[in-house]
Amino acid sequence: MIRLEKRTAPSQFWTYAAPVLAVLLTMICGGLLFAALGNDPLITIRTIFWDPLFSEFSWYYRPQLLIKGAPLVLIAIGLSFGFRAGVWNIGAEGQYILGAICGAAVGLAFYPTESVFILPLMIMAGALGGWAWAMIPGLLRVKFGTNEILVSLMLVYVAQQLLASMALGAMRNPDGMGFPGSRNLARYPSATSWINEGAGLHWGVVFAFVAVIFAYITLSRHIFGYHVRLSGQSPRAARFAGVNPGLLVLVCMGIAGALAGLAGLFEVAGPSGLISIDFNAGYGFTAIIVAFLGRLHPIGILLAAGLMALTYIGGDIAQSNLRLPAAAIQVLQGMLLFFLLAVDVLTHYRVRIGTRKLA
Amino acid sequence: MDLSSINPILLLASLMVAATPILLAAIGELVVERAGVLNLGVEGMMITGAVCGFIVAISTGSPWLGFAGAALGGALLALIFGVLTQVLLSNQVATGLALTLFGLGLAALLGQGYVGIKAPPVAKFPIPLLSDLPVIGPVLFRHDPIVYLGITIIAATSAFLRYSRAGLILRAVGENHEAAHALGYHVIRVRLLAIMFGGACAGLGGAYLGLVRVPQWTEGVTAGAGWIALAIVVFASWRPWRLLLGAYLFGGVTVLQLNLQAAGVALPVSYLSMAPYLATILVLVMMRSGRAPGSLGQSFHASR
Structure with missing residues (x-):
């Protein structure tokens, strides 16, 4: 008989090996899925995981890795604080949309003046927009004890409707001959986030790396990071250690919202260029997978976002x-998350084969 | 704007239809949560149910087989969640989210060849005599059988939880799984059954959306209905009959919003479409919800 025995401490080996095993299992099951769809499994797997990096067209795909990876890193880093502390903000998609709307509004308001201050102002507006949108579920949880999972998710649908109304109404390009969508900010030199379009480098990539370093130091060296980890593992102990639970919820929500807003x-x-009805591409939800795949650890998230970006690009190919x-x-992405959660059992439990020993 | 074009009797009748998918999904989730499991994958199970129901209904020509297929599809998807959370002891919140993401992808994949096809019609079933009553007749008794089924499931669940021995065991497992285990009940088995029931109900609700409300398959047909169902369970304080109230409230907001759109209210369509979601948030804030089941969301491992 197979049974599980709880480990006294999480296994060091499986903490690192489990994500790798999950990726391998996903490739195998993904291959079966592709075969069922009538594609050659080996060629498909190679196209998704190998070709973007090492094929003859990789010079085109590698920059894409930065473009797709940066928003995932930014959002997932923000989410990881909350997930560690037991604050389940799953409405990052909405905060991402609001960041984009607020930032773009500032940029469009200045059009066509040129100034070095426009992009920094937009960045502040974007972060504020995402932050404010995340404060709604945060404050409601602190003040009224509402469930932040449901509220933050409902706000995604509200944000999508708001985006549609902006693209069709207030932010529509006056020179766009009636087509929905705003002016193209990427073609507006003072507002564009591009640093080098050919290399896939925009300010979001820079901010993503800064966020990783910032999160790493905060979580491992700062008292706030300690409080976050403590609250997640034992809310009662955290209370005794002097953690203000309400404030912690608000700060975790705020970080996640501001970073998601920046990503938006x-x-x-930059890459999207304009506010359009279907501007959001589900980064807010994929970032949840990234955060878990990266074990809620900044470096892990960086690697996980790279892998996820790879599946996006490979998927397109x-x-x-x-x-x-x-x-x-x-x-395939959903499967990856399933396998990751499934193999996680090995980190916390030993698998024992045989009958139970008598104590 | 012409508000007089809104017929209150038709409004109430369509309210019952609009509430049915949420009602079905919510009653399933209520049973799951009373067993102490938080399954956030309702949206994924609903949409998988919707696509399974649609495919079966199209290929057999019978909407009833479609509903059966939807329930089966929802239950099978829920079983993945059950095995992960109960056997492999994964985090229920994360697994539920994964189930939703996976379900949305799976449904889009399965439904590819079915976009734009019309579903076989579901016949209305007016209840004899009662349906001839003025006002009450058209509002309550001239619907398709699934509307009645939804209310029947509510009544049956309420009676099951309150009066049956199995219902008592299920509640015990949800309130305190350690104690239930010590009394010799199979916590994992009870929970797996509850999870599958929840999946089947969510599947039925999804199929109702795909076969009756919007009688064709479109990607993202559920549009957050599964999440609203989760909110209604909290609203109802985990009690079946209050679920009915919650579902009709949301059905009402949805239908009213659609009617106002049709009547040409000066507000843009996007703002009216926000109404059901904003109403959900408002209700979550205003309702001091009752006590959640004691072991809700916790993993159970016998050796502890």
Whole structure:
């Protein structure tokens, strides 16, 4: 008989090996899925995980890795604080949209003046927008004890409707001949977040790396990081240690919201360029997978975001070259999260085969 | 704007129809949560149910087989969640989110060839005599059988939880799984069954959206209905009959919002479409919810 025995401390080995095992299992099951869809599994897996990095067109795909990875890193780093402390903000998609709307609004308000202050102002507006949107579930949880999971998620749907109304109404390009969508901020030199478009480098990439370093130091060296970890592992002990639980919820929510807002702003002022109805691409939800895949650890998140960005790019290639449906990649990403949660059992439990010994 | 074009009787009748998918999903989740498990994957199970129901209904031509297929699909997807959280002891919040992400992808993948096809019609079933009553008749008794089924499930669940021995065991498992285990009940088995029931109900609710409310398959057809169902369970303080009230409240907001759109209210459509979600938040804030089941969201491992 197979049974599980709780480890006294999480296994060091499996903490690092579990994500790798999960990725391997996902590749195997993904291969079976692709075979079922009538694609050659080996070629499809190679197209998704290998070609973006090492094929003859990789000079085009490698910059894409930065473009897709940066928002994932920014959002996932923000979420990891809350997830560690037991604050479940899953509405990052909404905070991302609000950051984009607020940042773009500032940029569009200054059009067509040129000044070095416009982009910094937009960055502040974007962070503030995301922060404010995240404060709604945060304050409601602290003041009224409402469930932040449900409120933050409901706000995603509200944000999507707000985005639609902005793209069709207030922010519509006056020179756009009636088409929905705003002016292209990427073509507005003072507002663009691009540093070097050919290399895939924009300010969001820079901020993502800064966020990783900042989060690493905060979590491992600062008292706030200690409080976050303590609250997640034992809320009661945290109370005795002098942690203000309400304030902690607000700060965790605020960090996540501001970083998601920044991600949205950099996206709208760079790779996406304009506010449009379907501007959001689900980064806010994929970042949840990234945060868990990276074990809520800043360096882990960096690696996980790279892998996730790879599946996005590889998925696009497979879609155009092998006619793989876009939804198959979504299923693959969901599968990855399942396997990750499943193999996590090995980190916290020993698998014992045989009957139970008598005590 | 012409508010007189809104017929209150038709409004109330369509309210019952609009509430049914949320009602079905919510009653399933209520049973799951009473067993002490928090499954945040309702949205994923609903949309998988919707696509399974649609495919079965199209290929067999029978909407009833479609509903059966939807319940089966929802239950199977829920079983993944059950195995992960109960056997492999994964975090329920994270696994539920994963289930939603996976379900949305799976549904989009399965539904590819079915976009734009019309579902076989679901016949209305007016209850004899009662449906001839003035006002009450058209509002309550001239619906399709699934509307009645939803209310029947509520009544049955309420009776099951309150009066049956199995219901008592389920509540014991949810309130204190250590004690239930010590009394010799199979915590994991009870929870797995509850999770599958929840999946089947969510699947039915999804199929109702795909086969009756919007009688065709579109990606993202559930549009957050699963999350609203989760909110209603909190609103109802985990009691079946109060669920009915919550679902009708939300059905009412949805229908009223659609009617106002049709009547040409001066507000832009986007702002009206926000109404159900904002109402959900408002209700979550205003309702001092009752006590949640004691072991809600905690993993159970017998050796502890």
